[in-house]
Amino acid sequence: MGLVGPTLMAHGTREQQQRHLTPLLRGDEVWCQLFSEPGAGSDLASLATRAIRDGDEWIVNGQKVWTSSAQHADFGILLTRTDPDAAKHGGITYFIVDMRTPGIEVRPLVQAQGVAHFNEVFLSDVRIPAANMVGDENGGWTVARTTMRNESAMISGGGQATTFATVLSTARRCGRTDDPIVRQELAKVWGNEQILRYLSMRTQTAVMTGRRELAVHGSLLKNFFTRSFTHRGTLGVHLEGAEGMLDADAEGAGFWQYQCINQFAPRIGGGTEEVHRNNLAEQVLGLPREPTSDHDVPWSQSRRA
Numbered sequence: 001m002g003l004v005g006p007t008l009m010a011h012g013t014r015e016q017q018q019r020h021l022t023p024l025l026r027g028d029e030v031w032c033q034l035f036s037e038p039g040a041g042s043d044l045a046s047l048a049t050r051a052i053r054d055g056d057e058w059i060v061n062g063q064k065v066w067t068s069s070a071q072h073a074d075f076g077i078l079l080t081r082t083d084p085d086a087a088k089h090g091g092i093t094y095f096i097v098d099m100r101t102p103g104i105e106v107r108p109l110v111q112a113q114g115v116a117h118f119n120e121v122f123l124s125d126v127r128i129p130a131a132n133m134v135g136d137e138n139g140g141w142t143v144a145r146t147t148m149r150n151e152s153a154m155i156s157g158g159g160q161a162t163t164f165a166t167v168l169s170t171a172r173r174c175g176r177t178d179d180p181i182v183r184q185e186l187a188k189v190w191g192n193e194q195i196l197r198y199l200s201m202r203t204q205t206a207v208m209t210g211r212r213e214l215a216v217h218g219s220l221l222k223n224f225f226t227r228s229f230t231h232r233g234t235l236g237v238h239l240e241g242a243e244g245m246l247d248a249d250a251e252g253a254g255f256w257q258y259q260c261i262n263q264f265a266p267r268i269g270g271g272t273e274e275v276h277r278n279n280l281a282e283q284v285l286g287l288p289r290e291p292t293s294d295h296d297v298p299w300s301q302s303r304r305a
């Protein structure tokens with residue numbers, strides 16, 4: 001809902017909107033985001049999954065990785081390379097793909113916590129109807145930017161397993177609430193929770209009233225969320241003291257141990273902290289852009305990971 005909905009509302013055809021928005025809102029159909037590749041993460045515009053036109057269809061070959069929930073998804077939003085001779089941002093086309101199309105293989109990846117949140121997705125001669133293109137041929141980067149802007153806001157506004165209340169209850173259970181340093185950390189958790197709430201309300205008000213000056217930059221929201229999420233996860237384990245090393249045997253069946261390891265998911269997913277700091281430096285502080293050597297070079301001649 002946070003990624004596909006706003007993108008189709010801004011760039012989708014009337015048919016795409018009519019077909020997909022209602023089942024998406026109802027939760028009848030699940031989507032995944034097929035953007036990252038083994039050689040294209042932070043430098044997403046280097047992506048190499050190839051789409052070649054064949055009449056009313058496109059034939060897609062390539063590999064995606066870190067695709068959250070692909071194993072459950074009905075549809076995916078897919079970025080492909082359609083003009084290798086254009087500069088890297090200029091030769092990308094954005095598609096809707098039915099995840100049950102022949103040629104799509106989804107392989108779950110198991111993380112440190114023992115769950116498979118994301119997947120590798122292999123695409124071999126996958127046929128996609130031309131009507132599933134979102135935006136213009138080779139105009140996919142503009143569409144992808146809409147998705148990514150909304151992704152930052154979605155991650156920072158999402159439901160949170162850890163809250164001030166969960167941290168406080170652990171501090172009480174472990175008899176740590178008289179410790180002045182712990183009290184200071186608890187105050188920080190509470191303060192961060194309020195700041196995030198008000199920043200999110202400002203963004204929602206900006207969307208609802210059209211007062212763009214109220215909007216908070218998505219990178220700021222995302223990095224603030226990530227920092228407070230990491231702080232809560234590590235504090236929870238710290239409060240448990242020696243029990244914090246027990247994982248699943250700890251009280252709460254390893255709740256804080258899971259949250260502590262899980263801090264890396266939002267720190268990397270949806271763009272890393274470093275990349276969001278670059279965005280803030282350039283777009284908010286007006287610092288010079290990062291130097292690049294391949295901005296105007298045809299993708300086929302650029303150096304890639």
Ligand SMILES: Cc1cc2nc3c(=O)[nH]c(=O)nc-3n(C[C@H](O)[C@H](O)[C@H](O)COP(=O)(O)OP(=O)(O)OC[C@H]3O[C@@H](n4cnc5c(N)ncnc54)[C@H](O)[C@@H]3O)c2cc1C
Pocket residue numbers: 032033034035036037038040041042043065066067068069117118264265266268269270271272273274275278290
């Ligand atoms: C939990 C989770 C869920 C995800 N879900 C999805 C999904 O559903 N769909 C999808 O397409 N992708 C998904 N991703 C992938 C995610 O978008 C990428 O992992 C992320 O963009 C970073 O790319 P990378 O892993 O290739 O790291 P790299 O880009 O190789 O980065 C490696 C390191 O270099 C740093 N770095 C890179 N470039 C710069 C720079 N210019 N300036 C400063 N530092 C830099 C990074 O910050 C990082 O520390 C997910 C990732 C995670 C962790």
